[in-house]
Amino acid sequence: MSNHDKLKELLIDTFLLDESEYSLELLRENVDTWDSLGIVSMAVGVNETFGYHFTPEEATGVQSVADIIRILEANGISFDE
């Protein structure tokens, strides 16, 4: 499974989204479950899936799927697939 697919599956499960709701352009402001608890779940899930620990600043600062990818790529996790 590609990292894009892993991230898609992770965020659908974390925020309890329909598959049709997910896109790379998805914004936190448009997801009800991407609240403070969702940030915790997302950080836990990213760690389990990619082995990367978000700092609290990173986790709370993320505003979109693109932001997650940017942080992971900056830490050596490639999404060029």
Place this chain on the structure above:
Amino acid sequence: MSRPAVWTGAELDRAVALAPHAVFWCLPRFAPTVRTRFGERLVDTLEDVPADATLLVVVGGGERIDRAKLWRRDARPALTLVAVPTLWGSGAEASKVVALNVDGKKAIAVDEALLPDARLIWPELASELPDWRAREACGDAWSHALEGFLSPLATHALRDELSSILRTMTTLPIANDPEWFEPSARACAAQARAGVGLVHGIAHVLEGRLAAHASERPFGHARLTSLFLRPVMALNRELSPKFDELMEEHDVDGARVLAACDELFDAAAYDEVLPVLEAAWMDVLRDPCSRTNSALVRPAHLSFFTERRFA
């Protein structure tokens, strides 16, 4: 001084003697014991607490203590509140959290103003506890300590504090033992600073749904947390090495912790509630406690429970 203060029996005697007007609100079955020690100072309801009362002593389980905490905050904030638990497990006597049942669902209020001013252990009150209730109380206490310790929101210092409590708990029997009161209270106060996890998420959702369920005895909060400790800890360990890593890092004997979870498990009760868990699974995932579980809980993880992969 940190609240609640931990009083001895002698301190309560003195406070009651010195208070201009002290009253007790207690579970009816403890009324004779309270009356023998403190005389005729009981009220039947919180609304009966006289306007000039200065000290309220609540004697009961978590639900009664929570009701007193909420009432004091909202109606009589100047009143001194002393909580005397008749059972360990909920830790309500030491916590700024109140769990409310609203329309069959669990709602949580967290407020420093909910903390009692003092708490007290009166071990004799638990002397006639039925075995099953004592066991469930142990499970409730275990669930607070364990889920608080594993919470992704727990700091290293908080885990140090909870690891000490966990070590104490591993020395206690899953049975009626008044030594449970203190670690239970400390566990509840500590977990309130981090949060709990899926065990509580399941319990909160299923409590309401099982309220009308005919069973040998009710599926209340303590019974459900006791029941799901083993399956949830097994799921956490399957999903993440965090359980084992944290146990080792904080010098807690993980094998003894898991043995306690095993001892609390009841296969017949599990079979009874499993259909309800299946029907409620998506609500469990949405519960705030489930969302701060130590491992990410996903829709597909229901099969872990239905296929009994923890067995």
